[in-house]
Each structure stands twice: as C-alpha cells, then as structure tokens.
Amino acid sequence: MVAGKTSTSRRLARQCGLATIDLDAYIERRERRAINQIFAEQGEQAFRDMETQVLDEFAHKGPMLVSCGGGIVLREENREILKNNGFVVYLQVTAEQAVERVGDVSTRPLFKNLETARQTIAGRLPMYEDVASVSIDTVGKSINVVAQEIQEILEKEGVLCLRQG
C-alpha cells in the first residue's frame, strides 16, 4: 500500500504513450462506490472477488500497463494470473515511508498505522517476491525517477520497445 503503483503507472503511461488501467479505480467506477464503502457494505472478501475478476479480465486484453491494488498478491489465483500473463514490477516501500506518504487513510480501509504497515509488509513480502519479475526500491525517489527506472528496465528486458532503429 502507498508504494506508488497508481501514481507511477499514470506517469509511466503518459511518458511512454501506453494504455493503462488502475484496478482499484476501475472497480470503483464499475461499482459506483468507493473501496472503503465496498469494504464497509460487503466486506473484504467481496472486494477480493471483484479484484480477481477484473485482474483476470485485463490480463487477457492485450498489452497494457495494469496498476493493481496492494492486496492483489493475497490470493494464489491472482499470483498465478500475474506470473502467467504479465511482467510484474514490484514497487518496494518501507512502513515508515508509507506512513509519510499516506495522507488521508479513509480511502485505504486496511491502512491503520506504522505497526500494522510493518506487519502487512512483512506478511506479504514472500508473495510479492513470488510474483515479481523485477523489484524497485522507491524509498527517497520521486514518482518521475521511479517511472524512469521502470521504463529503462522494461526496455532492457524487451517488454517495451519505444525507439526505432
């Protein structure tokens, strides 16, 4: 959470002219409700079902940049979709940096405080590492710097080809 998936994807899509979708934003638009409202009205599992469904939908839509919610790795089914269909960029953040960045926590129902952020990161780490094609440390780096770093990796790995000749 708050590693910069949404903002960095937006920046990267703009600078590379890529199609992009943010799964959280897509679910909110489709449901006409905010994520915290979905959690409050139907619970986390209902949100997770929607998340799996939209991940699967966009995994098969052709090349695009997909920014996921932070909890996408929790389900094995999602991890398999990610590994089988995507080049996965894991944006790393520390709990301390996440607390500094987070701002309004009401939009992130699972974000509580420094201690829970530490526990969440530690608990999810093996799952992030399982799906990651590449990991990028975002601490102390601006959104633009992280986006540039990702672009260079995608080009080097042959995932993205922008230059002619």
Ligand SMILES: Nc1ncnc2c1ncn2[C@@H]1O[C@H](COP(=O)(O)OP(=O)(O)OP(=O)(O)O)[C@@H](O)[C@H]1O
């Ligand atoms: N590299 C960065 N440096 C400074 N601030 C950042 C950076 N990346 C993101 N932010 C800020 O942190 C906040 C959260 O970013 P963002 O919504 O992109 O995170 P996220 O990973 O998509 O979170 P979530 O898991 O909740 O979807 C925003 O206010 C954003 O401007």
Ligand SMILES: O=C(O)C1=C[C@@H](O)[C@@H](O)[C@H](O)C1
């Ligand atoms: O890390 C998480 O579990 C979440 C992150 C957000 O992107 C949202 O998908 C939601 O708030 C859950």
Ligand SMILES: [Mg+2]
């Ligand atoms: Mg996001």
